[in-house]
Amino acid sequence: MEITAGQLLSQIEYPSDLRKLSKEQLHQVCDELRQFIIDVVSVHGGHFGASLGVVELTVALHYIFNTPYDQLVWDVGHQAYGHKILTGRKSVFHTNRKYKGISGFPNRGESEYDTFGVGHSSTSIGAALGMAIASKNKGELDRQHIAVIGDGAMTAGMAFEALNHAGVSNANLLIILNDNCMSIDPNVGALKEYLTDITTSHTYNKFRDDVWNLLGKLPVGKKFTRDMASKLEASVKGMVSKSSNLFESLNLRYFGAIDGHNITKLVDTLQDLRDIPGPKLLHIVTTKGKGYALAEKDQTKWHAPGLFDKITGEIFKKTIDTPQPPKYQDVFGHTIIELAELNNTIMGITPAMPSGSSLKLMMEKMPDRAIDVGICEQHAVTLSAGLATQGMTVFCNIYSSFMQRAYDQVVHDVAIQNLPVILCLDRAGLVGDDGATHHGAYDISYMRSIPNMIVSAPMNEEELRNLMYTAQLPTNRSPFVIRYPRGEGVMADWRKPFTEIRIGTGRKIQDGRDVAILSLGHPGNFVTEAMKELMTDGLQPAHYDMRFVKPLDTAMLHDIFQRYDKVITVEDGCLQGGFGSAVIEFMVDNDYKAEVKRLGIPDRLVEHGKPVELQRECGYDAIGIANTVREMLKSKITVHAS
Incomplete structure (x- = not known):
């Protein structure tokens, strides 16, 4: 047109x-x-x-x-x-x-x-x-x-x-x-x-x-x-x-x-x-x-409405009959209310993003326990630290890209004092149309370098709920990062009973041979897609959802490096100092030797586009993962007659 x-x-x-x-x-x-x-x-x-x-x-x-x-x-x-x-x-x-x-x-x-x-x-x-x-x-x-x-x-x-x-x-x-x-x-x-x-x-x-x-x-x-x-x-x-x-x-x-x-x-x-x-x-x-x-x-709704009919004002939405997975932000918004009903010390903090983070749901239902502090990321973190000193359990929800602005407060006010502030980093990874200024590319690297910090990433909605549940338990007394991407997850039936996840433990999704794929967070779903395609080549990689980049599941990593001499890491963060780097550090520190390929965001500024386009460009989508496996195992690929 x-x-x-x-x-x-x-x-x-x-x-x-x-x-x-x-x-x-x-x-x-x-x-x-x-x-x-x-x-x-x-x-x-x-x-x-x-x-x-x-x-x-x-x-x-x-x-x-x-x-x-x-x-x-x-x-x-x-x-x-x-x-x-x-x-x-x-x-x-x-x-x-x-x-x-x-x-x-x-x-x-x-x-x-x-x-x-x-x-x-x-x-x-x-x-x-x-x-x-x-x-x-x-x-x-x-x-x-x-x-x-x-x-x-x-x-x-x-x-x-x-x-x-x-x-x-x-x-x-x-x-x-x-x-x-x-x-x-x-x-x-x-x-x-x-x-x-x-x-x-x-x-x-x-x-x-x-x-x-x-x-x-x-x-x-x-x-x-x-x-x-x-x-x-x-x-x-x-x-x-x-x-x-x-x-x-x-x-x-x-x-x-x-x-x-x-x-x-x-x-x-x-x-x-x-x-x-x-x-x-x-x-x-x-x-x-x-x-x-x-x-x-309705100025909030029309900040960025998507495509619409300018005459009628109808905003075009996908019409799909089957139940669809919710956005990760909505899982956060509903889950924090469920947890707050069980734990009266829980509070929610956001710097001017109540709609984007879905904390607005809690603000509407529990207005005294959820606070929008305005565009003040530094204040949001230090306010959360102050609340934590008085026994409050604080979920501080900030976009990954915006958390960069509060890094000193995370170090000085939260980590050094070892306060159990729960930092929920929305929009982690490549966010899409907003481009380089908004990509959540660096949080894995900058968070895992801080002492006392727990850094986690859920592969799906159920894991997000369970990580939130785990983080607020009284047995956790350390700063706790939960990072998750923009947009929809993969589970339409996501409201499961809460289950504690032992901090620093991953899970084996699928056993395999020849090569182990280690994923962190939502990109684990790209691995699942790649595995289906690789089976047609006669390849059966193992897949591990690590869940935590700090602390790492060292028992699982020992098992992996004892069994596999080829390892692929997949993450939606920068490769420098990220999850893959943490795995290599473990390998070197423990005298293992293996061929390791790291997939993630390369050391350059990634511009704007749809997330699927940018993930493809960076090579960590399902196709990029499958091609990396094929390259590492090219001598083992069985050619099947069509």
């Missing part, structure tokens, strides 16, 4: 084309850009509501600022679809987030307009500040630097760290706070309430704006105007307490709040702010999903 842009948008390939239009034509550009995003995403998929909410801001920024010389940094990147369309990627926008297509996030390797790669939140202010300081040192005094950050991303500690530095930097930096009360789920915390208060309180802002408007009309030079403005601002701050505005108290000039969907107001405001030096913050109020009624009404 070919999707065409509107009359004006079709003439825009780059921002230089946009700047040829009159200000009055920008309303039509916004309408056409919004419709183009709706048309493409409804047919090809992708994130949805975030970019619709910043259409006017995107157009205004590229209209007023001389991008890419003026440097624009988007936070997270869910909101950057309009930016991509206006910066040379309109014709390939339909490949967004598809295998070998353009990235779903700003990517420095993709376009000079993407000044900073983003996927995790709250990096924009620090990055743009670094750019601004560099420009100042190079004498590029006319160069502008703009960071666009959502109010959800502003809850993260590093955003406040950057604000704190920006206020004393005197750098030429404009921070645009996109206030829509949403990240993926509704925002939480005191900051949300504060922004609501200053949005509705105009005393200080109106007086200061009146001063600026008056000075802009006086027949004086700009330098004199700025000097006078500074003095008058000091007077304003004498009458209205400086501490009444958080951003002003950090030495950032605060402007707003203004309507983020009024393109005329945005253009005029940005034009004025362009001429004001130093660090400043513009507060705009927007609606996530603006222009598509259903997305405005």
